[in-house]
Amino acid sequence: MNSFDYVQSARRTIRLETEAIAALEERIGEDFRRACDLILAGKGRVIVTGMGKSGHIGKKIAATLASTGTPAFFVHPGEASHGDLGMITKDDIVLAISYSGTSNEIVTLLPLLKRTGINIISMTGNPQSILAEVAEVHLNIYVATEACPLDLAPTSSTSATLVLGDALAIALLEARGFTAEDFAFSHPGGALGRKLLLRLSDIMHTGDEIPRVSSDTPLLEALMVISAKGFGMTTVTDATGQFLGIYTDGDLRRSIDRGVDIHSAKVGDLMNPNPKILRDSTLAAEALKLMEESKINVLLVSNAENHLIGIVKINDILRAGII
Template sequence: MATFDYVSSALRTIRFEAEAVTALMSRIDGQFSQACELILNGKGRVIVTGMGKSGHVGKKIAATLASTGTPSFYVHPGEASHGDLGMITKDDILLAISYSGTSSEIVALLPLLKRGGIKIISMTSNPDSTIAEVAEVNLDISVVHEACPLDLAPTSSTTATLVLGDALAIALLEARGFTAEDFAFSHPGGALGRKLLLRLSDVMHTDNEIPRVLPETPMADALMEMSQKGFGMTTVMNSAGDLLGIFTDGDLRRSIDRGIDIRVARVGELMNTTPKTLRDNTLAAEALALMEQAKINVLLITNEQKKLVGVVKINDLLRAGII
């Protein structure tokens, strides 16, 4: 039995689908702009519908729209005829996906949708099809041939549809001025959301957890404070609560190497007067980058008045998922 050439088959599929995507570029025109304006000027949501493979792609398009600033969800056209049509309001816009433009389940909904004044954007391969003719705007998703050698299974066409949906979502994102922080608010449970939303004020140690000593404190007492608080350092502050410096385990080793008698020294004589600090509203991800660059394990946190309000260890950021 001859060995099948899997690699050639895969490369042919990728080539056909790449050609289908490239062909979309010549169709990004006034119709595409009109679809974007229709959505941006709408007062409701974008309701995506489609049957079969178009429905699967439609679910992804709806999810991408929703996560990039355009409220959207998917409605199955078959279920819509049995009650789910009630999910659609007169302020919504329907994005109907049907390669042929004649999917019976969607066609059956058209009279009711138009009667309700709901505007329709279609994605079809035939501008003269039933769905395209009823729609305010039709976006062309036609392909020369499917990647399937039988030219039957939706392959190139579904890829083209998916890419056109992404193009629509990103154009709307940019037009809205949608920011990374906006994106994070719709992704609070993931690592990306934590990176974009978590601030030092959310993870820092505060109040009595912060090691503090006066500059005239004997080294023995300063070391005791460091040991009790467990940060491997202590802040050095004056009686008014102003931050003067920091003394760390590394400073202790360097002092011993220099032959300093720590039994008689005061912490103010050996402290580092230029500790690394960040504002409490700084993103935790930004703090982690600074700590890794500076090769430090502890960071001092200040408020708007430059008063010390917290301490963060690098392990605190790692535990919070900022990686």
């Protein structure tokens, strides 16, 4: 077995990167505020660019910005010099990432960007670098040492860059008043989008699917309706069709426990007049939480006028895949 202490090495890496991020927090100030103001005032998008490991981190930062309300995408600086610069407009803001601040591929773009009048926000570890000095705003990502024992492989510096990018995205999210529903619209394909967008109106059973009996219906006849519809319950209405309550499988068990004569009883005498009813605009995730807390399997759904328009089973929500 190799005698090398892997655990100690891992702990050292985590400690050094944690220290780098903690030091970064102390430098958040006026420059960070100016960067946020510049982006919020911009009419275009945030174009993130960076070479090597900075480029990999830049792609993630661009993706986070885009998904949290700040239109953004990544442009490779090498490709920008060969045509992709045409993807950047004068209304855009360039977020250029280079720890040294001297990456040739980015420095080559600076005269063209400045000539076009494009604002530049730089992230570097060297405030005296050409990229830092040319940028309208400079964000300092300096780290005392990389976690790499050779102090060569970008480790602490890329972690600091990533965290600063997250801080930028979240500050902008909060400043914009970006909501959970806004977030869901940029994530419609996953479970998160379904959880935040799916409403009871999207999955409820309506019309003839809803079991209905009148209040004077014999209990045995009501039980036949419950069995035929397959919801484990039926709604109860008066002679005019006005909703009065529900009767469920659970109510049947309780009726039997109380010694009710199921051959002569009327469903209206045994129904629950105060069942759980939610608006059709209620999020399915909220309905699921209520059903789990109340230990019920079926919910009634009403519209804005408080008219009963549907029912939802817990299985309908689970099948929708919001969890």
